[in-house]
Amino acid sequence: MAERLENTRKFQADVEQCMKCGFCGYFCPIYREEHEEKGLARGKDQLIRSALQGEQDLTKGFYEAIDNCLLCRTCVQYCPAKTRIDHAVTAARADYVAEKNLPPAKRIVFRYVLPHRRLFGLALRLASWFQGLLPRGQGRFRHLPQFLSALGAGRAIPDIAPRFLRTILPERSPAAGAPKYRIGFFSGCATEYVFPEIGEMIVDVLRNLDCEVVFDRRQGCCGAPVYLSGDFHTARKMAARNVEAFEDYDYVVTGCATCGSGLSEYPTYLADTPEKKERFERFAAKVKDFNKFVIDVLAADLDRLTLKPRFHGKTVTWHDPCHLARYQEVRTQPRKILQALEGLRFVEMSDADRCCGLGGSFSITHYDVSRKIADHKSDAIAACGADAVVTACPGCMIQLRDALARRNMDVEVLHIGELFTVRPQSKQT
Amino acid sequence: MAYEQFANRLADIVGKANVLASEEDRKVYSYDGTSTWTHKPDLVVFPTETEHVEAVLKLANENRIPVTPRGGGTNVSGGSVPIRGGIVLVMTKMNKILSVDAANLSARVQAGVVLMDLQTALAKERLFFPPDPQSFLGATLGGIIAENAGGPVCLKYGVTKQYVLGLKAVLPTGRIVEFGGSTVKNVVGYDLVSLVTGSEGTLAVVTEAVLRLLPLPPARKTIIALFDDLPKSGETVGKILDAGTIPAKIELLDNWVVRSINRITGMGLPEDAAAMLMFECDGTEDVVEHDSRNVIRVCEEVGATQVLVADDPAKAQAYWKARSAGFAAVFGAAPTVLAEDVTVPRTRMAEFIQRVTAICKKADLEVTVIGHAGDGNLHPSVMTDAKDPAHFQKAQRAVDEIIEAAVEFGGVLSGEHGIGLEKQKFMRRTQDPIFIDLMRNIKDIFDPNGILNPGKIWEDRSG
Known part of the structure; x- marks a missing residue:
């Protein structure tokens, strides 16, 4: 049998970093709603430390504490002691799952549905037929009825797309000009099944910026929702498959903040041998968020970006996804793009990098708190007077649409890739 | 004592969700910002209004249950550690700023408001609350008042007690009281506002305060x-x-x-x-x-x-x-850091720091001194490891010497952190017995059954 708490023990140094100052309370979106120490990074740290010292069993109460975290990393960003509580919490979840297994719903989704792309597609297709029975909201959103209140009563959920990305996008999209790079496009589940048009638009932009784009059919779920919930075992299989599919491309580009960080963190959580660590690190170095790739890698001439006519005269604001701003340090790049688009007005909302409260499955298991956290976002969006909120994470988009629909706010939620096209290379160069 | 029987009665007062008794919840309310002191409470209770505090204290007083008030738990004296178990009364859910009166330069707040949130709200009106304990991101106003907290700007602006005009509080017997008022000048009788301010939660539970503000x-x-x-x-x-x-x-x-x-x-x-x-x-x-x-x-x-x-x-x-x-x-920098809070007359500060350095050098200990030089409040921090008994003892001996030196230099053993549990032994050693006797008598008047934050400041912690 594996050593008790073997995953947590790897991050023991992180756990012991906390000096109990309690400053995390100011930054924790959950603590600011609940005001209870168990939700606080310091409280979690003390419980995990206690487990490592053999004074705390992996009880239901322990799981509740470590499960009640968005992994938004806001506290990590400001922690004076630089405590990586996100490492400790994720590893503790893994040890809990190894000893006690996942909650049943997550077990079925993570182990049987997510890893099998065809089955996943079928399940969603089936779900989309049932969705037809749900009351329709604005645009491509429906409202969950009362009897599904476990998933959040009255919540707006996105329609499953009529056609999935892999039936739309060719495997290989040639570069418009002389190819600079050969890149693998990693769509992620939400882009594949809910927002396929965003996937198409991103590929189109990349192609016109002279990249050969391959939508490699071998790709699957990035594994982030799985390993961040503590199922390292299943996620290792997902990682193996994605690394195998993508390691030979120049870059792996994704329009999903969570997938981007999810793929980048394989070495942190999923490498169980030195060889794998090295291989995962090489792979992770190739993973680039769409914004970062356009600005930092391609150093694209932003004059070539043309705002689509329907956005002319609009005011937009930017929502920083946690998995982009704090996980991948991508903050300035999307703002550069938005500010460069002629005909568009860009305004900052207050606390643009405040977590939207989704936290993956957190928004299902803790919908009440998740909704309250999202309401602060709605307030900030309303106050800045934007017509649309732009981001680069389909997860955030689903949460923001739900939050804005609840307030009946007439504000669009857009992926940055939807806003513009790329003009062909000018003749002088 | 078995406290489980009281959980239901407390739930009737504050609601079921506001009484916690699980092993994990008790564990996370067993500590404050210090590294030395922990003790688990039996129950964790969150009041959301003053009347809740009144009812909880009545019940506790009748049944002689120890009650330890707690705010953000950022204090560094052991003051909010429930050293004799019982109830931890957590004020963090009473966190509303009730009113800001710009014309009278005052604000009325509930005890659980976090200082940074107050400052953010005040800044919009070009106002501020001067005391600036460096735990402002987590510290609540109730805790700041209980500890009479200071901070860097206290050189120019003074400490918390100069900025509390009035208090709404509950006595340990379960009686709601209002001390002071909302004016800067007020000499109506003994200054009980100042007595409760800095009493480290041993005399009353503050639920609301009227604060004096200044223009930003x-x-x-x-x-x-x-x-x-x-x-x-x-x-x-x-x-x-x-x-x-x-x-x-x-x-x-x-x-x-x-x-x-x-x-x-x-x-x-x-x-x-x-x-x-x-x-x-x-x-x-x-x-x-x-x-x-x-x-x-x-x-x-x-x-x-x-x-x-x-x-x-x-x-x-x-x-x-x-x-x-x-x-x-x-x-x-070290597994355990013994951070002190001595204050010496400003003119002897340099000489005192040299003494601290000499004490630690002699004992072969790493030390660093930071402090608020304007008011002579220094934080010598001795690096050690509580898991290494020999080293830890050596460090504690050095700290003893540092504190004795501060007193010898005409200073005090705590400038802004308070006594709590951390400085008890020095308190007894350095103070006139009549001072402790007077405090004991005052405590008896407020808290005849000794239920509120027992075992702190002058009291024996073992009870």
């Missing part, structure tokens, strides 16, 4: 000066104040912290600097201009090796961030 200074400037020997920095502080300038803050950092700032931020400060002073002048534009010229002139006259002036807010912010980083590095 429109301008501020940060100046850094480095010195190649410690007495020069002490001399500089004295001369600046003599010249009639009172900066809002004068922070002293020693060589250890200067080097750690360099390591963390790459600021390139002189590695051999014996001391660094950080000043912040605030007020109107012309006052700030005048004061900062004075500060720079004195620093140069006394012989600072380098004087840096932050001309813009971003640079000033970077300097203060560097100071915080240097400060935080102290706590990450």
Whole structure:
């Protein structure tokens, strides 16, 4: 049998970093709603430390504490002691799952549905037929009825797309000009099944910026929702498959903040041998968020970006996804793009990098708190007077649409890739 | 005692969701910001209105259940640790700013409001609450009042007790009381507001406070000066104040912290600097201009090796961030850090720091001294490891010597952290017995059954 708490023990140094100052309370979106120490990074740290010292069993109460975290990393960003509580919490979840297994719903989704792309597609297709029975909201959103209140009563959920990305996008999209790079496009589940048009638009932009784009059919779920919930075992299989599919491309580009960080963190959580660590690190170095790739890698001439006519005269604001701003340090790049688009007005909302409260499955298991956290976002969006909120994470988009629909706010939620096209290379160069 | 029987009755008062009794919940309310003290409560209770506190205290008083009030748990004295078990009364859900009265420069807040949230709300009205304990991101006003907290700007603005006009509180017998009022001048009888302020939660549970505010200074400037020997920095502080300038803050950092700032931020400060002073002048534009010229002139006259002036807010912010980083590095530098809070007369500060250095050198211990140089409040921090008994004992002995030296120099053993559990043994050793006797009698009047935060300050913690 594996050593008790073997995953947590790897991050023991992180756990012991906390000096109990309690400053995390100011930054924790959950603590600011609940005001209870168990939700606080310091409280979690003390419980995990206690487990490592053999004074705390992996009880239901322990799981509740470590499960009640968005992994938004806001506290990590400001922690004076630089405590990586996100490492400790994720590893503790893994040890809990190894000893006690996942909650049943997550077990079925993570182990049987997510890893099998065809089955996943079928399940969603089936779900989309049932969705037809749900009351329709604005645009491509429906409202969950009362009897599904476990998933959040009255919540707006996105329609499953009529056609999935892999039936739309060719495997290989040639570069418009002389190819600079050969890149693998990693769509992620939400882009594949809910927002396929965003996937198409991103590929189109990349192609016109002279990249050969391959939508490699071998790709699957990035594994982030799985390993961040503590199922390292299943996620290792997902990682193996994605690394195998993508390691030979120049870059792996994704329009999903969570997938981007999810793929980048394989070495942190999923490498169980030195060889794998090295291989995962090489792979992770190739993973680039769409914004970062356009600005930092391609150093694209932003004059070539043309705002689509329907956005002319609009005011937009930017929502920083946690998995982009704090996980991948991508903050300035999307703002550069938005500010460069002629005909568009860009305004900052207050606390643009405040977590939207989704936290993956957190928004299902803790919908009440998740909704309250999202309401602060709605307030900030309303106050800045934007017509649309732009981001680069389909997860955030689903949460923001739900939050804005609840307030009946007439504000669009857009992926940055939807806003513009790329003009062909000018003749002088 | 079995407290489970009371859980239901408490739930009737505050609601089921506001009474916690699981092993995990008890564990996370067993500590504060210190590394030495922990004790699990039997029950954790969250009141959401003053009447809840009234009913909980009545029940506790009738049944002799110890009650320890707690805010953000950022205190560093052991003050909010429920050392005799019983109930931890957590005030964090009473967190509303009830009113801000700009015309009368006052605000009414519930005890659980976090200082930073208050300052953010006040800044919108160009106001501020001067006391600035450095735990402002987590500390609640109730806790700040209970501890009579200070902070860097207290040199110019004074400490918490100068900014509490009135209190709504509940006595341990379960009686709601209101002390003070909402005016700055008030000499109606004994000043019970000041008595409760700084009583470390042993006399009453504060549920609301009327705070005195000041207009937010429109301008501020940060100046850094480095010195190649410690007495020069002490001399500089004295001369600046003599010249009639009172900066809002004068922070002293020693060589250890200067080097750690360099390591963390790459600021390139002189590695051999014996001391660094950080000043912040605030007020109107012309006052700030005048004061900062004075500060720079004195620093140069006394012989600072380098004087840096932050001309813009971003640079000033970077300097203060560097100071915080240097400060935080102290706590990450060893498994256990014994951070003291002594205060000595300003004129003897340099001499005292040299004594501290000598004490630790003799015992072969690593030490760093940071502090609020303007008011002589110093935080010597001794690096040790509680898991290494021999080393830990040696460190504790050195701390004893440091505190005794502070008293010998005409100072006090705690400037702003409070006694709680942490400084009890020194309290008894250094104070006149009549002082402790008077406190005991006062406590008996407020709390005849001794249920409120028992085992703290002068009381024996074992009960």
